[in-house]
Amino acid sequence: MAPNKALIFAKHPETFPVPGEHLIVKTTDFDLDASPPAGGLILKTNHISYDPYLRGKMKPPNPGSYTPGFEIGKPIYNNAISTVVASDNPRFKKGDVVIGYSNFEEYVKVPKERADKDQMAYSVGLSLLENSLGLDPKIFLGALGMSGLTAYSSLYEIGHPKKGQTIFVSAASGAVGQIVGQLAKREGLKVLGSVGSAEKLEFVTKRLGFDGGFNYKTEKPEDALKRLLKEVGSESIDIYYDNVGGEQLDASISLMTVFGRIVCCGSVSQTSKTQGERNLISNIGLVVGKRLTIRGFLVTDKDFASKYWEEHQTNVQKWIKEGNLTVKSSVTEGIDNGAEGFLGMLKGENFGKAILTIAEL
Amino acid sequence: MAPNKALIFAKHPETFPVPGEHLIVKTTDFDLDASPPAGGLILKTNHISYDPYLRGKMKPPNPGSYTPGFEIGKPIYNNAISTVVASDNPRFKKGDVVIGYSNFEEYVKVPKERADKDQMAYSVGLSLLENSLGLDPKIFLGALGMSGLTAYSSLYEIGHPKKGQTIFVSAASGAVGQIVGQLAKREGLKVLGSVGSAEKLEFVTKRLGFDGGFNYKTEKPEDALKRLLKEVGSESIDIYYDNVGGEQLDASISLMTVFGRIVCCGSVSQTSKTQGERNLISNIGLVVGKRLTIRGFLVTDKDFASKYWEEHQTNVQKWIKEGNLTVKSSVTEGIDNGAEGFLGMLKGENFGKAILTIAEL
Numbered sequence: 162m163a164p165n166k167a168l169i170f171a172k173h174p175e176t177f178p179v180p181g182e183h184l185i186v187k188t189t190d191f192d193l194d195a196s197p198p199a200g201g202l203i204l205k206t207n208h209i210s211y212d213p214y215l216r217g218k219m220k221p222p223n224p225g226s227y228t229p230g231f232e233i234g235k236p237i238y239n240n241a242i243s244t245v246v247a248s249d250n251p252r253f254k255k256g257d258v259v260i261g262y263s264n265f266e267e268y269v270k271v272p273k274e275r276a277d278k279d280q281m282a283y284s285v286g287l288s289l290l291e292n293s294l295g296l297d298p299k300i301f302l303g304a305l306g307m308s309g310l311t312a313y314s315s316l317y318e319i320g321h322p323k324k325g326q327t328i329f330v331s332a333a334s335g336a337v338g339q340i341v342g343q344l345a346k347r348e349g350l351k352v353l354g355s356v357g358s359a360e361k362l363e364f365v366t367k368r369l370g371f372d373g374g375f376n377y378k379t380e381k382p383e384d385a386l387k388r389l390l391k392e393v394g395s396e397s398i399d400i401y402y403d404n405v406g407g408e409q410l411d412a413s414i415s416l417m418t419v420f421g422r423i424v425c426c427g428s429v430s431q432t433s434k435t436q437g438e439r440n441l442i443s444n445i446g447l448v449v450g451k452r453l454t455i456r457g458f459l460v461t462d463k464d465f466a467s468k469y470w471e472e473h474q475t476n477v478q479k480w481i482k483e484g485n486l487t488v489k490s491s492v493t494e495g496i497d498n499g500a501e502g503f504l505g506m507l508k509g510e511n512f513g514k515a516i517l518t519i520a521e522l
Numbered sequence: 523m524a525p526n527k528a529l530i531f532a533k534h535p536e537t538f539p540v541p542g543e544h545l546i547v548k549t550t551d552f553d554l555d556a557s558p559p560a561g562g563l564i565l566k567t568n569h570i571s572y573d574p575y576l577r578g579k580m581k582p583p584n585p586g587s588y589t590p591g592f593e594i595g596k597p598i599y600n601n602a603i604s605t606v607v608a609s610d611n612p613r614f615k616k617g618d619v620v621i622g623y624s625n626f627e628e629y630v631k632v633p634k635e636r637a638d639k640d641q642m643a644y645s646v647g648l649s650l651l652e653n654s655l656g657l658d659p660k661i662f663l664g665a666l667g668m669s670g671l672t673a674y675s676s677l678y679e680i681g682h683p684k685k686g687q688t689i690f691v692s693a694a695s696g697a698v699g700q701i702v703g704q705l706a707k708r709e710g711l712k713v714l715g716s717v718g719s720a721e722k723l724e725f726v727t728k729r730l731g732f733d734g735g736f737n738y739k740t741e742k743p744e745d746a747l748k749r750l751l752k753e754v755g756s757e758s759i760d761i762y763y764d765n766v767g768g769e770q771l772d773a774s775i776s777l778m779t780v781f782g783r784i785v786c787c788g789s790v791s792q793t794s795k796t797q798g799e800r801n802l803i804s805n806i807g808l809v810v811g812k813r814l815t816i817r818g819f820l821v822t823d824k825d826f827a828s829k830y831w832e833e834h835q836t837n838v839q840k841w842i843k844e845g846n847l848t849v850k851s852s853v854t855e856g857i858d859n860g861a862e863g864f865l866g867m868l869k870g871e872n873f874g875k876a877i878l879t880i881a882e883l
Contacts, residue, residue, distance in 0.1 A: 217811065228811075406807050428807040441802035446767050446789040448818035450578065450589075455816040457809035 165191035167236040167266035168499040173221050177433045177507060180500030183219070184237070191268045197249045200273030202287075206263045207522045209241035210302040211493075211506045211515035212336070213404075213429045236264035240307055242290060242298050243269075244522065250276040253289070258522065260301055261287035265499050267519055281470070294482045297490075298522060303514030304477055304488040308336035311426060311460040313477065314469035316341050316402065319424045319456050324349035326399035327418075329386065331377075331409045334361040334489070336514035337426055339369060340477075341402045343486055346370050350400075351393045355382065355409060357509040364512075368487055383412035390416065397421070405430040407440035414444040417453055425457040433507055489513030526552035528597040528627035529860040534582045538794045538868060541861035544580070545598070552629045558610045561634030563648075567624045568883045570602035571663040572854075572867045572876035573697070574765075574790045597625035601668055603651060603659050604630075605883065611637040614650070619883065621662055622648035626860050628880055642831070655843045658851075659883055664875030665838055665849040669697035672787060672821040674838065675830035677702050677763065680785045680817050685710035687760035688779075690747065692738075692770045695722040695850070697875035698787055700730060701838075702763045704847050707731050711761075712754045716743065716770060718870040725873075729848055744773035751777065758782070766791040768801035775805040778812055786818040794868055850874030 166188045174183040197203045218231045231237050241263035245253045250273065253259065261280040263269055271287065278286030290301060303309060316322060328345045332338045333354025342365065345352045354365045354374040365371040372393045375385035390396065399421050401413040406428025413423065431439050448455065460466045480486035491511035493502025496519050506515040527549045535544040558564045579592045592598050602624035606614045611634065614620065622641040624630055632648065639647030651662060664670060677683060689706045693699045694715025703726065706713045715726045715735040726732040733754045736746035751757065760782050762774040767789025774784065792800050809816065821827045841847035852872035854863025857880050867876040 410806065425809045427810055431807045436804065439804055439807070441804055442806050443797065443800055443802055445771065445803050445806070445816075446792045446800070448786045448816060449788055449820075450818070452818045452820060452823060453816075454818075455806075455809060455814075457811070457813045457815075459810075459813060462813060 162190040163193050163268070164188050165266065165268045166496045167264060168496060170219065170231040170233055170235060170237050172233070174219055174433075176435060176438075177504060178216075178219060178500070180504060184500035184503065186497055186499065193246065193268070197247045198270055198272050200250050201276050202245055202250055202253060202271040203247040204243040204259065204263060204269050204271055205246050206266060206269060206519045207242045207244060207258075208299050208302060209263060209265055209517050209519060210239050210306060210308075211503050211511070211517060212239060212307065213427050213432065213507065215239060215503065216429075216432050216507060236266045238262055238264045240302060242301060242522070248276075252276065253287075258290045258298065259287045260290045260306075261285075265496065265517065265519075267496060281467070294478055296478065296481060299490050299492070299516055299518075300481065300488055302516055303336050303490060304340055304481060304486065305474065307460055308514060309340050309477055310466055310469060310473050312337045312340035313344065313473040314460060314465040315424050315426060315458055316344055316400075317469065318464055319454070319458065320400045320402065320422050322348045322350055322400060325351075327351040327353065327390070327393065327395040327397070328400040328402060329353045329355070329398045329413060330402040330404070331355045332404035332427075332429065332509070333365045333369075333371065333374060334512060335404060335509075338402070338404055339365070339487070339489060339513065342369055342371050345400075351395055353386070353389045353393070353398075355385070355405075358512075361512060364489070377409060382409045383415065386412055386416050400424065402426065403428070407431050411440065411442045411444055414442070414447055414453070417447070417451055419451050421451060421453050423453060423455040425455060429507065429509070491515045493517045495519070523551040524554050524629070525549050526627065526629045527857045528625060529857060531580065531592040531594055531596060531598050533594070535580055535794075537796060537799075538865060539577075539580060539861070541865060545861035545864065547858055547860065554607065554629070558608045559631055559633050561611050562637050563606055563611055563614060563632040564608040565604040565620065565624060565630050565632055566607050567626075567628060567630065567880045568603045568605060568619075569660050569663055570624060570626055570878050570880060571600050571667060571669075572864050572872070572878060573600060573669065574788050574793065574868065576600060576864065577790075577793050577868055597627045599623055599625045601663060603662060603883070609637075613637065614648075619651045619659065620648045621651045621667075622646075626857065626878065626880075628857060642828070655839055657839065657842060660851050660853070660877055660879075661842065661849055663877055664697050664851060665701055665842065665847065666835065668821055669875060670701050670838055671827055671830060671834050673698045673701035674705065674834040675821060675826040676785050676787060676819055677705055677761075678830065679825055680815070680819065681761045681763065681783050683709040683711055683761060686712075688712040688714065688751070688754065688756040688758070689761040689763060690714045690716070690759045690774060691763040691765070692716045693765035693788075693790065693870070694726045694730075694732065694735060695873060696765060696870075699763070699765055700726070700848070700850060700874065703732050704730055706761075712756055714747070714750045714754070714759075716746070716766075719873075722873060725850070738770060743770045744776065747773055747777050761785065763787065764789070768792050772801065772803045772805050775803070775808055775814070778808070778814055780812050782812060782814050784814060784816040786816060790868065790870070852876045854878045856880070
């Protein structure tokens, strides 16, 4: 018997989840010598992705919700890199490194139904990690995973980037923002970004090549954006890539170009607030006269993951290998720190794509 | 010499324009025996359209504005039905009834540049009124004019109506709303509408065939919409056709279906408010999870007027002639009442498409 630690969803949080209250580390016994389920697998979880959408899965059940909620008393789960410990499925053998959903848990059993299916476009299946260029496997949870494909697909599908135009990306050093900004630079846009620290600001402007940026904690978004637009010689924002919602969204609406596009990827500034605490939007009336499109999406929607998957993998793997695309991860070590790492990401304390390493590969 | 009364734009209003202060009736002399400008025309204005967008033309000059402002000291203008009094242009002869921009003024001179051009898709030109089915000419300013084409083009281009879905139309008895609702009924949607009086509510439900409606002055939009959705057996709103903005927009966002579309046609509830008075939007964060599209447009944009013009004219003329589409006008008589009629429309006191009749045909 081996001890098996898991991060258990214990209670629905009202605002930010509190480690030890809403998310609890619990240890059970796991028989590593037992056989896997018939046709299934036993996996050891190595790296697992933190993503803001997981906060949505902590809300009480709601018929309008887009993602099924986590079950109280069960481990939370997300896309992960894992190692096959034992296999009763012809697709995998012991020692294989696989990508697909796992629990925030050291060891998991995978039933036949999941082990039989490929993990295409974030279905429940599992795939061998294909890493012919020998990249850091963690990148397959970030720039080459859901957040990278989110960035890639939506920038093209909704943003329609055009050379010489101006894009503003919020949460610019985060998992999605860092990719959006660099893709936009490749397309010849002027790229502005917002971040939450001086260190992140230096990273996006010096390392990622953004044309300008600001720290939303020290400068009012509307003032900062007006200043930056002037600095880069633009009159207005053609694309706002919104990862945060709230005040930065409102400021952007007021500074958009006619026929501008707002890509609504997330609203992390709002999701842990109660209805009364949320920032209100005052400029939405400008949507008519400016003929703006404000559009939300999920990467798993038609026209996103499946449409862009192959192009995204090919290009982004190549650009990373060549050193033409920078990726930055923010790694929390050990399942004991799993809840704190998640909370840190919700508060913007991560610096780069947030990942929990449960066991090194 | 004949007296020539005009409605003059005297001052930029802060909120609602005040007759006698921001809009003033002024009389000048007009020589009806004089020759028209070389290659041009003299027109007598019969019917002229009131549209909410005219309020936008009363704002102080602003580089972000989508429509050039009215000039202080000059008459305001809009699309009109007029009669040719004298012509020096081969396209028109005395007595012709024409459609195209005119002033809120009894007599106007039209220069050659405008008289030479057709009035396609609300350009500055003029066209003979083509009315082979013998409809009331005023309809060409409403259901067959800019507001009808606005409704027709945007319902299809942005709304993508599908049989069995549910649409909510605000300002449902107004120029645009009355057409949107009836088109949606033809397409087999469940149609809900909001209006500002009991009389209008009866009109949209009894005469226009809406499946349900509410008076926004006596019932909170969110409560009313929840009640109506239950009554028609729908869980949520697939299309919100927004003519008003503000509270009704916010309530709709919270009740939209996943992949719902919000057609932003106008925000008449907000345009005469100062920044501090405007209603704020609290539900925009739902755009991501619900994958909503919120899109503004102007009928003159590519993909609207020119794309739908012919189809709109053919179908809507036929449906009106057959009695299968009801149109309702709200006519103000006489240029002396021109400012009051305009103010009434901004306040929702019109009942149907608002028109000023300066002189009967």
